[in-house]
Amino acid sequence: MVSKEQYFNYPGRAEILEGRERLIATAKSLVDVIESISKDQAVILEEQLIPAGYKHAQNFLKRGPEVYISIPRTKEEALEFKIGPGRRRVRSFEGVRPDDIRCGYVWRGMRDGRRRKVHLNKCLKGTEVFSKAHDDIKIKPYIDVRNVEEYGGIFICEVPSRSKDVRYKFMLSSVPLLGTDNQYYVWTNLDSSGHGGGTTGERGTTCGSKMYDELTFRSRAGEVTFCAHEIAAYLRISEEAGLDKRTKQIMLQPFVLFSPLTVEFYKKTRRQVVIKEKRKSLKTGKEYTITRPLNEAEIEILLWKFVAKHGYYDTSYASEKRHGLKLKDYDWS
Numbered sequence: 001m002v003s004k005e006q007y008f009n010y011p012g013r014a015e016i017l018e019g020r021e022r023l024i025a026t027a028k029s030l031v032d033v034i035e036s037i038s039k040d041q042a043v044i045l046e047e048q049l050i051p052a053g054y055k056h057a058q059n060f061l062k063r064g065p066e067v068y069i070s071i072p073r074t075k076e077e078a079l080e081f082k083i084g085p086g087r088r089r090v091r092s093f094e095g096v097r098p099d100d101i102r103c104g105y106v107w108r109g110m111r112d113g114r115r116r117k118v119h120l121n122k123c124l125k126g127t128e129v130f131s132k133a134h135d136d137i138k139i140k141p142y143i144d145v146r147n148v149e150e151y152g153g154i155f156i157c158e159v160p161s162r163s164k165d166v167r168y169k170f171m172l173s174s175v176p177l178l179g180t181d182n183q184y185y186v187w188t189n190l191d192s193s194g195h196g197g198g199t200t201g202e203r204g205t206t207c208g209s210k211m212y213d214e215l216t217f218r219s220r221a222g223e224v225t226f227c228a229h230e231i232a233a234y235l236r237i238s239e240e241a242g243l244d245k246r247t248k249q250i251m252l253q254p255f256v257l258f259s260p261l262t263v264e265f266y267k268k269t270r271r272q273v274v275i276k277e278k279r280k281s282l283k284t285g286k287e288y289t290i291t292r293p294l295n296e297a298e299i300e301i302l303l304w305k306f307v308a309k310h311g312y313y314d315t316s317y318a319s320e321k322r323h324g325l326k327l328k329d330y331d332w333s
Helices: 004-008 013-017 030-036 057-063 075-081 085-093 120-132 183-189 208-216 228-241 260-271 296-310
Strands: 021-025 041-045 105-108 115-118 138-142 153-160 167-175 191-193 273-280 287-293
Touching: 013 041, 013 273, 013 287, 021 030, 030 041, 030 260, 030 296, 057 296, 075 183, 085 105, 115 120, 120 228, 120 260, 120 296, 138 228, 153 228, 167 183, 167 228, 260 273, 260 296
Parallel strands: 021 041, 041 273
Antiparallel strands: 105 115, 138 153, 153 167, 167 191, 273 287
């Protein structure tokens, strides 16, 4: 039986390079090279992907250029035109060019004005958790309450850690409910609370993504940055909701539902690419070079370039009819 550590962890430098033919790539050609490699090849990047001017990867993920998703100007506009987040993403994503550098997409809640930020990398991680830990994700709805159509549903969620023997418990609120007219503005206010430590009560059980947000001040004041656990929980809620009986549509999706094509590219960035990076010794001041796997910011940059190259519908639109696979059945091996 595969352990949780083996199931979710990614290989290091030695495992990526061992026994593989090594190809050298430039930053400009990297997406094309990654797409073309076979399983017995690895890519070595000798240039930096993160632009100059950022202190570290987390600083880029916080302060880098973003893609803005439009929202309705008023509740009346939302109810009249009924344009969900998926269609709004198409407009924004199609404006990104292959040479552009992006760190995520954002929108503002119509009720509270707070920014919501999503990284493509986290959407893929969330989909991976949804697939691999599918039956262990627990959802408890609170939707038979007053004003639920106006303010959205509340769900208590439990999602297993990707590496530790703990479960994360948190609440998703302002979840747009299937079949309600108000869903077309409720989705903008999607929120999460209570997600920090695991439910075991042990020390060291903090969600890694949330911990880095706090340590690096990646989230701006009042900003909601969604992590993989929250995205996985939303996907589980959406799955349980099923299809609208009248429209045959699924729940509105604030998070990107990637195609198998993108998943295959993402797996290669995790398992078959390393980058050479120059560092300076704090003791001697001398420069030295290390070779390491790509970090979260570098993978985020590559995902945006990949989406820009192939377009929204081939990369960011999951369709069982088109791809022959349900989201939970994607191959992550």
